[in-house]
Amino acid sequence: MTKQFDAPFIAVEGPIGAGKTSLALKLSEHYRFHLLEEIVDENPFLSKFYEDIDEWSFQTEMFFLCNRFKQLEDLYENQLSKGYSVVSDYHIFKNHLFAKQTLRDEHLAKYERIYNILTGDLPRPNVILYINASLDTLLNRISRRGREMEKSIDPSYLQQLSGDYEQFMRDHQHVYPEIPVITLDGDRLDFVANPHDFSRIVDQLDEAITKKRSLL
Numbered sequence: 350m351t352k353q354f355d356a357p358f359i360a361v362e363g364p365i366g367a368g369k370t371s372l373a374l375k376l377s378e379h380y381r382f383h384l385l386e387e388i389v390d391e392n393p394f395l396s397k398f399y400e401d402i403d404e405w406s407f408q409t410e411m412f413f414l415c416n417r418f419k420q421l422e423d424l425y426e427n428q429l430s431k432g433y434s435v436v437s438d439y440h441i442f443k444n445h446l447f448a449k450q451t452l453r454d455e456h457l458a459k460y461e462r463i464y465n466i467l468t469g470d471l472p473r474p475n476v477i478l479y480i481n482a483s484l485d486t487l488l489n490r491i492s493r494r495g496r497e498m499e500k501s502i503d504p505s506y507l508q509q510l511s512g513d514y515e516q517f518m519r520d521h522q523h524v525y526p527e528i529p530v531i532t533l534d535g536d537r538l539d540f541v542a543n544p545h546d547f548s549r550i551v552d553q554l555d556e557a558i559t560k561k562r563s564l565l
């Protein structure tokens with residue numbers, strides 16, 4: 350069974366370059382919530398993965414999965430079980446979403462068995478902020494951010510991931526109607542430079558958190 354807790358656990362999600370890290374950081378500062386950051390540079394396979402996805406996908410996906418498993422176990426132990434609130438720059442579901450895109454069938458079948466074992470009882474976010482954005486915006490932001498290894502990202506890979514996110518979020522709302530999903534238009538909202546846009550997001554989040562608390 351999934352680990353239980355009452356504190357707000359907010360996940361920021363969306364495709365590569367949507368603005369998850371930027372928004373999660375700003376929210377953690379605003380609310381003074383613990384920030385769970387996604388590791389990127391520590392993944393020793395990621396740059397090789399971008400050079401040859403088929404060759405390196407299994408190692409890459411397994412590394413992300415094991416790393417996030419450990420992060421979320423620690424998060425429960427040190428934060429959520431003690432009543433501390435958290436904002437995270439990912440949701441564990443993204444592992445499966447990427448893996449379905451990158452793994453060959455026989456590797457995916459093995460991966461899914463391990464994924465189900467590892468994630469079955471992990472704590473799940475109780476509010477999701479989903480940033481979607483057009484392919485042009487995502488490519489622009491990835492290029493402006495300038496991570497060397499991401500220069501070879503194929504736009505069709507990104508397009509496919511964005512479509513998978515859309516589908517996943519729609520399904521999630523049907524399966525878990527009790528978990529609010531706040532969808533943000535990443536093309537139009539500039540929460541990085543525009544305080545007004547950021548405070549509109551905070552208003553929506555405040556409302557979702559208050560509603561959740563009143564149901565407890």
Ligand SMILES: Nc1ncnc2c1ncn2[C@@H]1O[C@H](COP(=O)(O)OP(=O)(O)OP(=O)(O)O)[C@@H](O)[C@H]1O
Pocket residue numbers: 363364365366367368369370371372387490491493494535538539540541542
């Ligand atoms: N809404 C926004 N308006 C303008 N610029 C933004 C916005 N969101 C993010 N950016 C800029 O786009 C770049 C990518 O943002 P960020 O690293 O937060 O994305 P991410 O979703 O965390 O990416 P990844 O999936 O790679 O972790 C950064 O340079 C950031 O400053």
Ligand SMILES: Nc1nc(=O)c2ncn([C@H]3C[C@H](O)[C@@H](CO)O3)c2[nH]1
Pocket residue numbers: 365387389395398409410413443444447448451499
């Ligand atoms: N293959 C793969 N699987 C994942 O679970 C995953 N999570 C993040 N990423 C990539 C996207 C950005 O380049 C960079 C930062 O998010 O790492 C992933 N890539």
